[in-house]
Amino acid sequence: MEYCKISEALRKKEGEEVKIRGWIYRKRSSGKIAFIVVRDSTGIIQTIVEKKNVSSEEFKNARKALIESSVEIEGTIHEDERAPGGREIHVKKFNVVGFAKEFPITEYQSVEFLLDNRHLWLRSRKLTEVMKLKAKVLRLIRQWFDENDFYEVTPSVITTNAAEGGATAFEFDYFGQKAYLSQTAQMYLEALIFSLERVWSLTPSFRAEKSRTRKHLTEYWHLEAEEAWVDNEGNMKIQEELISHVCQNVVKIARSELEFLGRDIESLKQIEPPFKRIKYKDAIKKLQEKGFDIKWGDDFGAPHERALVEGEEKPIFITHFPVEAKAFYMKIAPDGKTVECADMLAPEGYGELIGGSERSEDIDSMIARLRQQGAKIENYEWYFDLRRYGSVPHSGFGLGLERLIMWLAKLDHIRDATPFPRMLRRAYP
């Protein structure tokens, strides 16, 4: 007999024989009977080991095996209202593959202890559901790009460009020269559009900011796209279609995960283009009306972002930030004061999901802005070459994958959107 998954076993009929394998999730036992709940990647099922139905060796092991021991079980399916899930297995063969030591994670635990034991905590229902959700979201993202003429590309994560604007990079020794862990693949993607036209990539990005918030990781998965012949408005269309595709379909293929995590399905279903577009200057006005002490030129903090999406059910775009507030590579708008950019803010205060812009083709303006930041111009010569050899209007954007997962899964901290979170004070395990 082949092993079947627990989710399959739960669909079998009364009296059917099954073989399952997995890990002990919960157990209760006495001198004559043991109730052993087993989990695998698909679910949990209760199994009943009765002394009279198995060898004395097997019964002894069933009583002895602690939570998280790995087991192989053979038995008969029985419908029973008392069992979680309505079905259970009456055990005929009970084999312990690996006895577990006393599992450190029990009922109530501190955040610190759970993070120290992250490698074990990953077995929890919650993190399992988040990881499944993340895999399915990635499947949908890939699907959307495939269907919309994008090529997936694999840019490098090691770079000698100290990279964009204000962000701080992790520096390391690269055979005697200074190198950095990439903060964005953007410039590499820009190089690739001249052959592939529409490209996207998923890479780790690193930020050495000493941020202490529930929205920041030092290492995160960065989803970036770059499109030839696309302006800022076209860029926003691509973004809202991508996000809508994910929302519309994730409720179909990850319904149980979302429900377990407490995400309201209906709120995701209604997310479809177009998303509201608000100009920076109007956002400032709106914030002033709400009583914030903010003026033209200021960047938005967390409270501002929360206020701007208040009452919004879909993500919104904030466009046309002041030139000074944004990176050197963004195209300057006709007004000369703002750039052709858009930040997508998630509803419910989950913050910036996407940052995107139309890219500048004016080498002089980019050099002037780089100088202002004190950057080394010679590092960017290759980048300027892209403008010298058949430049085209183009745009692109970057999405923090864990931010998206955090919003979709209604997580209260971004660390749970990734299996081994890297943060200011944590790189272990």
Place this chain on the structure above:
RNA sequence: GCCGGCGUAGCUUAGCGGUGGAGCACCCGGCUGUUAACCGGGCGGUCGCCGGUUCGAAUCCGGCCGCCGGCGCCA
């Protein structure tokens, strides 16, 4: 970087100047179609580290280390 909080048994914690107690987990025994099972017993602590005050410090004071939350920076 700034502000605030917390470090006592494997875990969650009470004690806040006079020889450290409980719940969970684990072990032993009993018992049960159990559901966070239950009942009885047992094991388990350099009270984060260093120094000071005191007859006496988990408790008061100083320094250090670790972690958490918020703000800032940033995606």
